[in-house]
Amino acid sequence: MPRTESKQQLGVRGEDLACAELERQGMQVLERNWRCRLGEIDIVAADAGANGLTLVFCEVKCRSGLGFGHPLEAITYAKMRTLRQLAAVWMREHRMTASSIRLDAIGVVLAPGQEPSLTHVKAVG
Amino acid sequence: MASACAWSVALVGLEGRVVEVEADIGAGLPRTVLVGLPDSALYQARDRCKAAVSNSGQEWPISLLTVNLSPATLPKAGSHYDAAIVAAVLAAQGVFRAEELRRTVLLGEVGLDGRLRPVRGILPATLAAQQAGFTRVIVPLRQAGEAKLVEGIEVFGIASITQLVAFLQGIPMPPVDPIEVIGERVGGHPSRHLDLADVVGQVEAKWACEVAAAGRHHMLFHGPPGVGKTMLAERVPGLLPDLNVRDALEVSAVHSLAGFNLADELITRPPYSDPHHSASVASIVGGGQRMAKPGAISCAHKGVLFLDEAPEFQPTVLEALRTPLESGMITLGRSELHARYPARFQLILAANPCPCGQAATPGGLCQCSPMVVRRYAEKISGPIRDRIDINQAFLPLRKAYLKATLQRVESSAVVAERVLEARDRQRRRLAGSGWLTNGEVAGTYLRRYLPLPDDLQTVDEAVDRGRLSARGVDKVLRLAWTAADLAGRDKPGRDELAIALAMRRGEQPGTICRGVG
Numbered sequence: 001m002p003r004t005e006s007k008q009q010l011g012v013r014g015e016d017l018a019c020a021e022l023e024r025q026g027m028q029v030l031e032r033n034w035r036c037r038l039g040e041i042d043i044v045a046a047d048a049g050a051n052g053l054t055l056v057f058c059e060v061k062c063r064s065g066l067g068f069g070h071p072l073e074a075i076t077y078a079k080m081r082t083l084r085q086l087a088a089v090w091m092r093e094h095r096m097t098a099s100s101i102r103l104d105a106i107g108v109v110l111a112p113g114q115e116p117s118l119t120h121v122k123a124v125g
Numbered sequence: 126m127a128s129a130c131a132w133s134v135a136l137v138g139l140e141g142r143v144v145e146v147e148a149d150i151g152a153g154l155p156r157t158v159l160v161g162l163p164d165s166a167l168y169q170a171r172d173r174c175k176a177a178v179s180n181s182g183q184e185w186p187i188s189l190l191t192v193n194l195s196p197a198t199l200p201k202a203g204s205h206y207d208a209a210i211v212a213a214v215l216a217a218q219g220v221f222r223a224e225e226l227r228r229t230v231l232l233g234e235v236g237l238d239g240r241l242r243p244v245r246g247i248l249p250a251t252l253a254a255q256q257a258g259f260t261r262v263i264v265p266l267r268q269a270g271e272a273k274l275v276e277g278i279e280v281f282g283i284a285s286i287t288q289l290v291a292f293l294q295g296i297p298m299p300p301v302d303p304i305e306v307i308g309e310r311v312g313g314h315p316s317r318h319l320d321l322a323d324v325v326g327q328v329e330a331k332w333a334c335e336v337a338a339a340g341r342h343h344m345l346f347h348g349p350p351g352v353g354k355t356m357l358a359e360r361v362p363g364l365l366p367d368l369n370v371r372d373a374l375e376v377s378a379v380h381s382l383a384g385f386n387l388a389d390e391l392i393t394r395p396p397y398s399d400p401h402h403s404a405s406v407a408s409i410v411g412g413g414q415r416m417a418k419p420g421a422i423s424c425a426h427k428g429v430l431f432l433d434e435a436p437e438f439q440p441t442v443l444e445a446l447r448t449p450l451e452s453g454m455i456t457l458g459r460s461e462l463h464a465r466y467p468a469r470f471q472l473i474l475a476a477n478p479c480p481c482g483q484a485a486t487p488g489g490l491c492q493c494s495p496m497v498v499r500r501y502a503e504k505i506s507g508p509i510r511d512r513i514d515i516n517q518a519f520l521p522l523r524k525a526y527l528k529a530t531l532q533r534v535e536s537s538a539v540v541a542e543r544v545l546e547a548r549d550r551q552r553r554r555l556a557g558s559g560w561l562t563n564g565e566v567a568g569t570y571l572r573r574y575l576p577l578p579d580d581l582q583t584v585d586e587a588v589d590r591g592r593l594s595a596r597g598v599d600k601v602l603r604l605a606w607t608a609a610d611l612a613g614r615d616k617p618g619r620d621e622l623a624i625a626l627a628m629r630r631g632e633q634p635g636t637i638c639r640g641v642g
């Protein structure tokens with residue numbers, strides 16, 4: 001079966017959509033695919049609300065169908081725990097402070113021939 | 126985001142408590158949390174319900190789903206909450222209107238393919254729902270008949286989740302393929318057609334059975350092997366009249382809880398239970414780790430419990446019968462709850478006089494030493510013996526006797542008719558006292574409110590000689606009343622007292638009855 005898109009390409013497309021969604025909600029994307037020894041943060045965004053600056057660390061999971069379950073179901077407790085540690089490392093490296101931080105998860109379903117469907121769950125970890 | 130609730134029933138003993146099943150779909154990573162003290166069968170409902178809903182063409186919420194069973198402090202066990210959990214989750218998702226679940230109790234376990242499976246205790250649960258003011262109950266299709274035995278509540282039999290959804294949406298239910306069920310007991314009581322006429326000889330023992338059946342008295346049969354002890358005991362339930370509606374409901378509820386599928390009818394015949402002598406205490410009185418299930422004595426409620434080869438039972442098993450024999454119920458304490466079951470059974474014990482079975486039998490050659498014979502007899506302890514009304518000895522038949530008695534044998538139907546008449550007399554006499562039979566009447570009532578027999582001299586003598594205890598006097602009076610009822614007299618006289626005394630003391634040769642009184 002000819003593949004139209006590799007796993008990596010699919011992931012990038014999903015992350016593009018996730019960024020667009022965050023920006024639509026009024027957040028500013030600070031960084032994408034930041035890596036260190038511990039792992040990778042998909043998206044770091046800043047959410048300037050009434051209570052000051054909130055740093056949003058976002059895990060994006062993208063799938064091309066629901067045959068293996070919804071993408072959000074693949075975001076496990078272990079992944080969110082790693083993301084929490086990564087958030088701390090990122091803030092230290094960038095000498096950033098914020099009044100609060102938030103861990104979000106975004107599941108993207110990119111089924112061929114269908115409109116992409118995006119589920120954004122805030123403050124999961 | 127969204128929440129909804131459905132209703133189910135938790136059974137503690139025979140008493141049901143209504144349980145509210147709440148489902149809340151909240152923000153969070155997809156996860157299903159089940160709270161409210163579930164046991165492991167119930168905790169696994171999470172995975173069962175999820176698969177069942179997905180396989181029924183519905184969606185399981187892709188977010189944090191919290192299912193709570195309230196009151197949260199009441200321990201809950203079993204798989205019958207599945208139906209309510211599924212309904213609450215689907216209602217929370219807006220598959221049908223949540224108001225549809227008001228005043229409705231749901232019972233049933235779901236299969237992974239989405240069908241609704243039968244569960245234990247449908248009858249008592251439906252009864253509890255009706256008493257709590259619910260107007261309808263949804264049960265597995267094959268148990269609708271059982272639930273319909275309860276009046277004053279609408280019953281709907283549902284075969285699968287697909288049907289449940291259609292039903293609650295108010296659209297016609299799709300038909301289902303009939304499912305063959307293998308390995309399930311249906312109407313656990315094969316009607317026995319055992320006739321008293323099958324038993325040869327043993328006229329006195331048959332008379333004792335008649336008296337016992339009429340007044341619900343406990344009996345001890347003793348005699349050598351092969352004289353018909355078991356045969357007669359099996360025929361006692363056939364002499365008993367049908368259960369009245371209240372008793373039938375209670376007996377059926379216990380059996381439903383014990384796991385018998387009642388099919389579509391109440392148990393109207395007195396039940397019969399004859400556990401093997403290897404039985405454990407828990408199997409006899411009821412038990413289980415967290416939820417205590419009814420045992421043999423509760424399954425024999427309003428019927429007959431027959432313990433064949435009584436001395437072979439573990440002593441602890443026999444002693445466990447003491448309190449239920451007096452109180453007519455059993456309260457089983459477990460770490461998290463107390464379950465109470467009715468256990469007003471009529472006890473029949475059968476025993477050989479010694480291990481070889483020949484002791485004190487005319488013409489029998491017993492090879493047991495006196496000590497062995499005594500030990501064997503002692504296995505039925507004094508307190509248990511004291512609770513026995515009728516001590517009936519069985520003697521081996523002689524050939525001539527056999528011939529003579531073959532001619533006039535009464536069938537069970539004839540005897541049952543006399544028993545029914547005697548029961549009627551008792552019911553009329555005891556009207557308003559709360560008792561129905563002589564065997565159950567309290568001693569104080571017996572002596573204070575009922576006329577004493579005229580000629581109490583024989584009883585006085587027996588007491589003076591130390592052959593009759595205080596409890597023994599009451600037992601003799603009860604037996605005398607039953608004998609009078611059978612004879613159609615208004616009051617026991619000298620004859621009835623003599624019969625009663627002889628039955629109580631078991632005035633027959635045989636070591637096993639020595640020291641009774």
